[in-house]
Amino acid sequence: MGRGSGNDQLELHAAARSGDLNAVQSILSSNLLAINSRDKHSRTPLHLAAWSGHAHVVSYLCKQKADVGAAAMDDMGAIHFAAQKGHLEVVRILLSSGVSVKTSNRKGLTPLHYAAQGSNLELVKYLVKKGASLAVKTKAGKTPLDLANKEEIRLFLEESEHSSKNRDLNPREEAEESNPKLLFPDKPESGSSEAPVIKDEGEQEDEKEKRKGNEVEISPVVVFCSTQEIEDTVVSL
Structure with missing residues (x-):
């Protein structure tokens, strides 16, 4: 059991379990060391108040620096007791007081x-x-x-x-x-499955030069005909 007189501990545990905030305050005002006292199941007043769902008592005990992480039998914490009984407001208070x-x-x-x-x-x-x-x-x-x-x-x-x-x-x-x-993209509609190659401007200029080098320059042919030759040609047609 924790420190504090036996009577104070018993009374404090009973007050916490029943939700008697006035009694809890009165006992702790004269014996603050009893705040973390334990019963035969290693439960503190905070455990009992949490189990019973007395949010106002839990809040007061937390403000008075009760050990919010104290473990009772089987490592049960106050938050386990509160969650087991479905006491939402008590769980809120314990989490805001630093319980994980x-x-x-x-x-x-x-x-x-x-x-x-x-x-x-x-x-x-x-x-x-x-x-x-x-x-x-x-x-x-x-x-x-x-x-x-x-x-x-x-x-x-x-x-x-x-x-x-x-x-x-x-x-x-x-x-x-x-x-x-x-994950499974559609195949391109064109015959080629390869992605198009995008060339930069320098490569494009080189390609143009290569094409120019391969082209055959065709010079215009000027034919001079006499008037008579033209006439002969027309007649022959």
Whole structure:
């Protein structure tokens, strides 16, 4: 058990569990060391308040510097207890107080695993939005989707997994997946399968010079005929 008198600890644990904020404040005002005291299951007042869903008590304990990362039996943290019971507001407070959304207990269960087993879809959505891993597995090899009980939670997790995979694709892969023609382009209609060669201006000028060198210059032929020869030609026609 943590430091502090036995009576204070028992009273503080009972007050945290029941949500009696006035009693919690009164005890801690005279014995602040009792804030992280533990019961026989190694639970602190924060664990009990989180399990019971008393957001106002959880908020006060966090402000009084309670150990938000303290682990009870099986490495259960306050956020695991809150997620297991579906207490969204408590989870919000704990995450804003520095608890990791990806923290796991001895069995490898994360807050999302516990939330998926429950019935609070909004809690599941919130944890995913905050970066909870969809692919993380428990020691038994189960993902949050594997543990989902309600159909609406299962569908949401499936859609989230699909969206996550699409975000992981680089722009080229994403374009290829949406347009198979980029992977298997149509053959060009012309007979040649080779891409046209684009030549720069220098190469084009060289080609012109080569063509000029190969051309045969034909000079005009001037024929001088006398008037009589022309007349003879006309007559013969």
